[in-house]
Amino acid sequence: MKKLLIGNEAVARGLYEGGINVVSSYPGTPSTEITEFLSKYDDIHSEWAPNEKVAMEVAFGASLAGARSACAMKHVGLNVAADPLFTLSYTGVTGGIVICVADDPAMHSSQNEQDSRHYAIASKIPMVEPSDSQESYSFSKAAFELSERFDTPVILRMCTRVAHSQSIVDIGERADIPIKEYVKNGAKYIMMPGNAKLRHPVVEKRTEELAKYAENCPFNKIEMGGTDIGIITSGTCYQYVKEVFGDTVSVLKLGMINPLPEKLIKEFASKVTRLIVIEELDSIIETHCRSLGIEAEGKSLFSPIGEYSQETVADVILGKKNETVNINTKIPGRPPMMCAGCPHRGIYYSLAKNKITVLGDIGCYTLGAVPPLSAIDSTLCMGASVSGLHGFNIADGGKHKTACVIGDSTFIHSGVTGLINIAYNATNSTVVILDNSITGMTGHQQNPTTGYNIKGEPASKVSLEDLCHSVGIKRVRVVDPYNIAECDTAIKEETAIDEPSVIISRRPCILLKNVKTHSPVTVDPDKCRGCRKCMSLGCPAISFKNKKAVIDHVLCVGCDVCKQLCSFGAIESEERK
Amino acid sequence: MMKTTSIMIVGVGGQGTLLASKLLGKLLLGEGYDVKVSEVHGMSQRGGSVVTYVRYGDKVYSPVITEGEADFIVSFEKLEAARYVSCLKKDGKIIANNQEIDPMPVIVGNAEYPSGVLEEMRSLGIHVDELDALSLAEKAGSAKAVNIVLMGRLAKYLNIEKEKWHKAIENTVPEKFKELNLKAFDLGYNY
Ligand SMILES: Cc1ncc(C[n+]2csc(CCOP(=O)(O)OP(=O)(O)O)c2C)c(N)n1
Numbered sequence A: 001m002k003k004l005l006i007g008n009e010a011v012a013r014g015l016y017e018g019g020i021n022v023v024s025s026y027p028g029t030p031s032t033e034i035t036e037f038l039s040k041y042d043d044i045h046s047e048w049a050p051n052e053k054v055a056m057e058v059a060f061g062a063s064l065a066g067a068r069s070a071c072a073m074k075h076v077g078l079n080v081a082a083d084p085l086f087t088l089s090y091t092g093v094t095g096g097i098v099i100c101v102a103d104d105p106a107m108h109s110s111q112n113e114q115d116s117r118h119y120a121i122a123s124k125i126p127m128v129e130p131s132d133s134q135e136s137y138s139f140s141k142a143a144f145e146l147s148e149r150f151d152t153p154v155i156l157r158m159c160t161r162v163a164h165s166q167s168i169v170d171i172g173e174r175a176d177i178p179i180k181e182y183v184k185n186g187a188k189y190i191m192m193p194g195n196a197k198l199r200h201p202v203v204e205k206r207t208e209e210l211a212k213y214a215e216n217c218p219f220n221k222i223e224m225g226g227t228d229i230g231i232i233t234s235g236t237c238y239q240y241v242k243e244v245f246g247d248t249v250s251v252l253k254l255g256m257i258n259p260l261p262e263k264l265i266k267e268f269a270s271k272v273t274r275l276i277v278i279e280e281l282d283s284i285i286e287t288h289c290r291s292l293g294i295e296a297e298g299k300s301l302f303s304p305i306g307e308y309s310q311e312t313v314a315d316v317i318l319g320k321k322n323e324t325v326n327i328n329t330k331i332p333g334r335p336p337m338m339c340a341g342c343p344h345r346g347i348y349y350s351l352a353k354n355k356i357t358v359l360g361d362i363g364c365y366t367l368g369a370v371p372p373l374s375a376i377d378s379t380l381c382m383g384a385s386v387s388g389l390h391g392f393n394i395a396d397g398g399k400h401k402t403a404c405v406i407g408d409s410t411f412i413h414s415g416v417t418g419l420i421n422i423a424y425n426a427t428n429s430t431v432v433i434l435d436n437s438i439t440g441m442t443g444h445q446q447n448p449t450t451g452y453n454i455k456g457e458p459a460s461k462v463s464l465e466d467l468c469h470s471v472g473i474k475r476v477r478v479v480d481p482y483n484i485a486e487c488d489t490a491i492k493e494e495t496a497i498d499e500p501s502v503i504i505s506r507r508p509c510i511l512l513k514n515v516k517t518h519s520p521v522t523v524d525p526d527k528c529r530g531c532r533k534c535m536s537l538g539c540p541a542i543s544f545k546n547k548k549a550v551i552d553h554v555l556c557v558g559c560d561v562c563k564q565l566c567s568f569g570a571i572e573s574e575e576r577k
Numbered sequence B: 001m002m003k004t005t006s007i008m009i010v011g012v013g014g015q016g017t018l019l020a021s022k023l024l025g026k027l028l029l030g031e032g033y034d035v036k037v038s039e040v041h042g043m044s045q046r047g048g049s050v051v052t053y054v055r056y057g058d059k060v061y062s063p064v065i066t067e068g069e070a071d072f073i074v075s076f077e078k079l080e081a082a083r084y085v086s087c088l089k090k091d092g093k094i095i096a097n098n099q100e101i102d103p104m105p106v107i108v109g110n111a112e113y114p115s116g117v118l119e120e121m122r123s124l125g126i127h128v129d130e131l132d133a134l135s136l137a138e139k140a141g142s143a144k145a146v147n148i149v150l151m152g153r154l155a156k157y158l159n160i161e162k163e164k165w166h167k168a169i170e171n172t173v174p175e176k177f178k179e180l181n182l183k184a185f186d187l188g189y190n191y
Helices: A007-017 A032-038 A052-064 A075-080 A082-091 A117-123 A133-150 A193-215 A236-245 A263-271 A285-291 A310-318 A344-353 A364-369 A384-396 A408-424 A464-470 A484-496 A561-565 B017-030 B078-083 B117-123 B133-140 B143-155 B162-172 B175-189
Strands: A002-006 A022-025 A045-048 A069-074 A097-103 A154-159 A165-170 A221-223 A229-234 A250-254 A256-258 A274-278 A357-359 A402-407 A430-435 A475-479 A501-506 A542-545 A548-551 B005-012 B034-039 B049-057 B070-075 B088-097 B127-131
Touching (some): A002 A133, A002 B017, A007 A165, A022 A052, A032 A069, A069 A075, A075 A097, A082 A117, A193 A263, A236 A274, A263 A285, A344 A364, A344 A402, A344 A430, A344 A561, A364 A402, A402 A484, A408 A430, A430 A484, A464 A501, B005 B017, B017 B034, B017 B049, B017 B162, B049 B078, B078 B117, B143 B162, B143 B175
Parallel strands (some): A069 A097, A357 A402, A475 A501, B070 B088, B088 B127
Antiparallel strands (some): A221 A250, B005 B049
16 A cells, blocks of 8 residues: 655564564654654553663663564664663563664754664674665664664664655565564573673674675665766665756665675676765765775865765755755844744743843743743753753852753653752752643653553553652742743752752643633733833744734733733733632 | 656744644645655754755655755745845746845844845746735734745646645644634635
């Protein structure tokens, strides 16, 4: 049956048909939909784990027990899961394991542009990379067999353009793969030095065998055309090459990108006059060619930064550019912003007003960094706000008033360990948990603080108050971010106090279905003095026309935060119960 | 071999561009074309600028549309039409909803909403098919149907019978909004 699927849905379908039993993941653009689509199949177990390390270890355990399993994450998620990854390479698998990792060249929604292929090389785990949805489907399905045949996890590398592009997939039926019998095997699975020393040679041998397999595996193919130019490429770049050149050049398309073949590349190189490697981000294939003594052009032509396209390929190789029409008017940017009624806004206003140095974290609330709020001083990686604040406070010695902000999902992911450190190593740090009862940034996934599981069924719920108390924080208070006075008092008091503290800023995300909104507020133009104080909130519903504030009635949800700022009582809301 | 047709759908996060591309993708798949539909999820959903690429033909390779390649740009908002105009082919066409939505720099007073962008494009010889899709959508019964009004307008330019569009709409939108959306489509088509 032919269907138009995004790459991630095709991966889900491929894993499903390949006999997956368990998937455990942590969301992250552009990988999230793999697990969301898998959660729609009721005959497998799916879950959101608290972070990527947990997810990968769940997949490991399921494999140990004999089931085919998978985990999915974005590129930086693999950093978090790197610890189990490297030793999983030694243990190998019982049931096949597919680790799906999605890179984000051009950083459409990421904090860096790292290239996951390095992990495959470093951990000596085979990696396959599809170039469209059909391959996303077929590679995922085949990955389980590859995993069990070579006794290794397999990494499936996606990138934004493959993960989020729909193309046609011819889908099939789910294979009936029985869960294997569990047999205790300490030599393979207890990785203490004595055993690990015996496993490492197995890994090296496996890599050799995989390299042999790469020479004529179904993932790699040569498409001979014109021989003046030969291009070695993989993933979405293959599509750009075909778009520009059709069959006027020859192409070696690599679907298995670790380990890389030797003979196949040599054979291809010998048939073409000029050899060019086209790969986004780092020079992995090119470096491999060099190590084989083959001169290939690559990063001398193409940038290691950002994404490519047919335009890049045509421009770099042919010096060809399309004619374009351009206008002179300067078009103001339209960056993403916090929604009207976003509960993060009020607490940020308070932090900015009190001139607090704020170590930030990753989530929708990172948007608090942009003007007019400009309320954040740093963003590194998930969880770093809490641990970073502790370090900042030690070094700063109290010269600045400081706090950190972290979302509910991010706090559970890796913020709580930093909080334990704050309590244990005692700094007067103030941690603000922005609890909007959902993982907002990645499109509303449940997490351990929301009380629901991936399928939306009721589940055990972490009490953030109890959790913070239990790690040794005595001062834990909850504020409503729609109440500016309350936020102000809490921030003033907690940043002044001589002990660690947590402020939980609690209000569900305004986009959640069950959240009630109010009728919009209005500005009385006779009372508005045009002081622009309400504009300092950066609310998309408030604009300025003819020297007066105007409120967009479609966008405004009546959160009343702006009303609390107005010194002239110009903002009015309807009577409410 | 039929060459690839490239359509860009641009607008502001929350305007319903996603449903429009879903509808178009389904329709083209049903027509037997090779189709690719590409968009970037993530940050752009929070009121940012959004763009979806739709490409179809006998064989489509790249999922993206770059400078000077788009046969059509369907713009849900005036500024967004201007933002992506360099992607238009020499003889490409712009279908532009003349609705204005202030971006953050304008809201906070760091920039003005530019006036006359559609006129400027016309003066450069670009075919701009301008319509007030918001009013037409409201006439059909809901401001939310702007996306379907614009698809109705696009349908004028593509070689696919109106009945097939109707069918694709019926298969894409929930039962209770069927009538409204069919009306919105016709209003755009007959505008
Ligand atoms: C290691 C890692 N995993 C995943 C992500 C993707 N990601 C960014 S923020 C975020 C969670 C945001 O949720 P929350 O902390 O609840 O804040 P909200 O967006 O709801 O404000 C995720 C999953 C990431 N950046 N890094």
